[in-house]
Amino acid sequence: MPHPNAETALEMLEYCRFAYKAYAQSCVYPMDPFYESHGAGMWQGARDRVLARVHKLRGSEAHVHKFDPIEYDLTTPPDPTLGVVYRGGTGDSPYILFQPRDLDRSISFSKGVDLEGEDIPIKVETFFGEQTLLGREHSQATGSKRCCYFQGKTGMTQTHPKAGWPSWLGAAIYDPDLERLVVVFRGSRSGSGGRALGQALVKSTGSPDWVTDMNHLKEARVGRFSNATLSAGFWYAYDSCQESLAAACLEAMHGRVPREILFTGHSLGGALAQCAYLDLVGGELLEKVYAKIKSRVHVSCYALSAPPVVLGSKAKEMLTVHLGGEPQVFHHFSPHDAVHNSKKVNLSAVTAVNSVVGTFTHPLTSSVHLGQEIPLKDCTRAFPDAHEPEEVRTGLVGLVRKETGTRLPEDPGFWPTFDFNPTGMWGMSVRPGVDALTAHLKIALLTSVSEERARVRAQLWADVVKGSGKKKDDYAVLEDTDGDSFDAFASACELVAELSNPFTENRKQNKSKLKELRNEMIKSYQGASGHKASSSVYFVMLQYLTAAQYGLDLV
DSSP states (O other): OSSHHHHHHHHHHHHHHHHHHHHHHHBTTTTTTOTTTTTOSEEEEHHOOOOOOHHHTTOOOOOOOTBBBOOOOOOOOOEEEEEEEEOSSSSSSEEEOOOOOOHHHHEEEEEETTTTEEEOOEEEEEEEEOOOOSSSOTTSSSSOOOEEEEEEEEEEOSSOOOOEEEEEEEEEEEEEETTTEEEEEEEOOOSHHHHHHHHHHHHSSSSSHHHHTTTSEEEEEEEEGTEEEEEEHHHHHHHHHHHHHHHHHHHHHTEEEOOOEEEEEEEEHHHHHHHHHHHHHSTTHHHHHHHHHHTTTTEEEESSSSOOEESSSHHHHHHHHHHHHSSOOEEETTTTOOOTTTTTOOOOOHHHHHHHHHHOOOTTOOOOOOOOEETTTTTTOTTGGHHHHHHHHHHHHHHHHHHHOOOOOSSSSSSSSEOOOTTOTTSSSSSSTTTGHHHHHHHHHHOOOHHHHHHHHHHHGGGOOOOSSSTTTOOOBBOOTTTTHHHHHHHHHHHHHHHHOSSSOOOOHHHHHHHHHHHHHHHHTHHHHHHHHHHHHHHHHHHHHHHHOOOOOOO
């Protein structure tokens, strides 16, 4: 199929959803990975004290204390067959439901590799104890794709090019039927965008993803490209994953030779995809392998809602020479998206910052796009909504219809969103239109929250309760039955008494058991419970309660 085309771009957007889902699965606390429930402040608040406590418990090295210590499971690769519920923001419907779709189900084998490219064994339970495997065979797969997840770091800056926070950055997926390798990178995750932007822009602190994003106008001179200047934030993040990515590609191909290699990603992922494309075609990624198959393989990059990665027209010219011709990079984006630096966005904080920084600190190296830019005319929402994957999908669907005349099947939404409302009328927690996904939501909740993790979250608050602020350790103390948050929990207990739920069929006993659980968790707070602290413990408890109500066997 000739490139670019809207059908391929729409398919690549689905790979981007897959990468976001894998990231959510790797979060130890996917239902609140950024601790947004804990009294977030723009600069300092109860949330920040929780994060400092997490760093202390982890024994983090000093140079990464500036990052939100988001807790990932880097010892267990994500599983394409599982769903997960993820807290993606702080709006009216902050929770995202990721359920397995056709792409996920088409993967028959998956595994992961670490930062050094070494295999990460998958541990499974057997009747005789724990068994260790190198990969996971998926007996329910509808296809024969092979998937290998890779790791990398974000948060590196021009001043500290090696100090980053590791996570799963994406996956290499090989389709033997199409003889095609797709390499997909995930986009930025930050919880509250306003907080992440402010912290990353001013002090390079907070979300490591956004620290990478906010270093997009700082230069990195790349020797393998004759010292061409690329965005320091994006290049350092890509460079950190090169060993892992190379191993993942080789594992996914498993000795086979592809006819096509596609790089893709949304937002930050689109920037990293461009860097990987440059490094394969004109650099060092898979250098020996690519040299042998170069004559038969077609390589391209679909960057969705992606920022530019090249600084200066001279650097663009140098890269074109290294690539041996015009870059096969195709940008699909909303005309109103400031992240892509679209010229149609005239009144935006992001474009204003870019203009100021570019004029006063980098007057000769303003960012430029590689390849072809394809605005999606059916995208009408203003920034920042213009940047969201669901809006991009709307634009791509419109473009597919115009190019092919094809009417696409109805889609349940790029990622269905909903809000937990444990104290309200049962059945009203999920937004209208998502009811058909109740079964997926129920299954996903089972792997997204547990009583054990709820207890650990409560324990984190033992030393960081919201105090009066007059002096250190001067905390306001309430009795266990006082305060608005306790009233909310009492309402939740009443709700449990009215429901058939996983605790027991005895409704009176349900209410009593839940109160006992609450009292046990309160003890871990050492009796100190200012309003935000007590609200937070119940927030975690109510997450568990809601998950329990959906999951009939969650005990």
